Amino acid sequence: MATHTGHLIGYARVFTEDQEAQLQLDALAEAGCSRIFTDKASGRATDRPELAAALDYLRPGDTLCVWKLDRFARSLIDLVTMVDTLAARGIGFTVLTGALASIDPNTPDGHLMLQVVGAMAEFERSLIKDRTRTGLEAARAQGRTGGRPTVMDADKLAAAQARRAKGESVMAIAKALGVSRATPCRALADAE
Incomplete structure (x- = not known):
């Protein structure tokens, strides 16, 4: 396990402009993050300027800290690639809550768990997406449509x-x- 003696740098993300990141910001500050970068973008958004700024800001010995895994990566491949890239640069990675909070993804065992948990999270998102699509198709077949009723008849x-x-x-x-x-x-x- 690499020893990370640098700064703890936080990254937070909320899905929409209406959402507040305060819960994440408080947890990251309490964990000791000296600087926190925050994006307001959906998980599917490819443009996350604050994540790019955080990755650029990190130096060897620093550790990137996220509140929860789903706030950091969009997919298992994305997660593993980013964590591997951080490790290659001598930068640690830690998660405050959720499945990875109790393991160190910077160790071989932790890295394996990271992949397993990431795969399970991706599988769960796929199931939810499939159930939603199936439910919408069934509703349409019954003549129902979703969304708000039209105001302009x-x-x-x-x-x-x-x-x-x-x-x-x-x-x-x-x-x-x-x-x-x-x-x-x-x-x-x-x-x-």
Whole structure:
């Protein structure tokens, strides 16, 4: 096992702009991270500028610390590649919570566990994705569709088009129809 005498550097990620990373940030700070990088991006996003900045910032002897494994890697291949790249640079890797919190992925045994846990997480995501797809297909077969109900029915769309043809502003149309400003904008654009 390599001894990491450098800094503990944290990485946090939330899926959307609406989510707060405070739980992760608090845990990383409590673990002793001297610097924390935070991305707001889905796990499938390939552009994670703060992760790139964290990887660039790390020096031999440092350790990259993440709150949970799913906040770091998108797939098993991605996980193993990044951890191997860190190890080759003399940089450690640690996970604070979840399946890898109690093992050291910088040891041969820990590296094996990392691969096993990563494979199980990827398998679970695949099962969830498959069940969701199957459920949506079954709902469509029964005539149900997901999502929010449409606000602009055919009558409201016709009224919006007539008002727009008379030169009314989108804001005035929205107010007259009792909908948000974005609703007639979208509906009129889609109709054209």
